[in-house]
Amino acid sequence: MTVASLAQELGLWEEICENIHCFSGRKSRRLIDRLATLPIQRSRATRRLGSYVTRNGRPFCIRLQFAQEPENLKQTLLHEIAHACDHFSTRFAIRFRRAHGPSWQAWAKALGTSVKSCGRSEALDQLHRQRxxxxxxxxxxxxxxxxxxxxxxxxxxxxxxxxxxxxxx
Ligand SMILES: [Zn+2]
Ligand SMILES: [Zn+2]
Incomplete structure (x- = not known):
């Protein structure tokens, strides 16, 4: 599973591409290509909705907990995509920017998701309690x-x- 295939499944991909295009203009083609093939991994964590994972300063994957509500899953995906876009468009990719700093917030706004740094999921809280x-x-x-x-x-x-x-x- 990749960002593109999941976002298509959730009906978000076209909108994501348009928003990236509006926000970063000519650089958007390359950015969208890199984002499209970024792998999605299933997470079993019940205290985290998702995370953007790098290895040695390079993009590695987005981890998502699929037990959350569908609307939550969409917002979490956009939140993590904002991290990926922030990372891809950093000139000094090795020094990763402050996680929820101004450049991430600008991406989160451009992608139409909340700039709060962490969301909550009742379904996930319940799963956590069961564990x-x-x-x-x-x-x-x-x-x-x-x-x-x-x-x-x-x-x-x-x-x-x-x-x-x-x-x-
Ligand atoms: Zn985050
Ligand atoms: Zn006691």
């Missing part, structure tokens, strides 16, 4: 602790608010 396990109980007050990963069995933990020792499960 949480009961990992510890306070032996003093009985408070329960839920996390995705188990706590380190070799360590001793204390309940910060009552000082009681935690029993790890």
């Amino acid at each position: 949480l396990k009961l990992v510890a109980v306070c032996q003093n007050c009985g408070a329960e602790f839920h996390r995705v990963r188990r706590l380190n069995q070799g360590r001793k933990y204390v309940h910060p608010s009552c000082g009681g020792p935690l029993r790890l499960l």
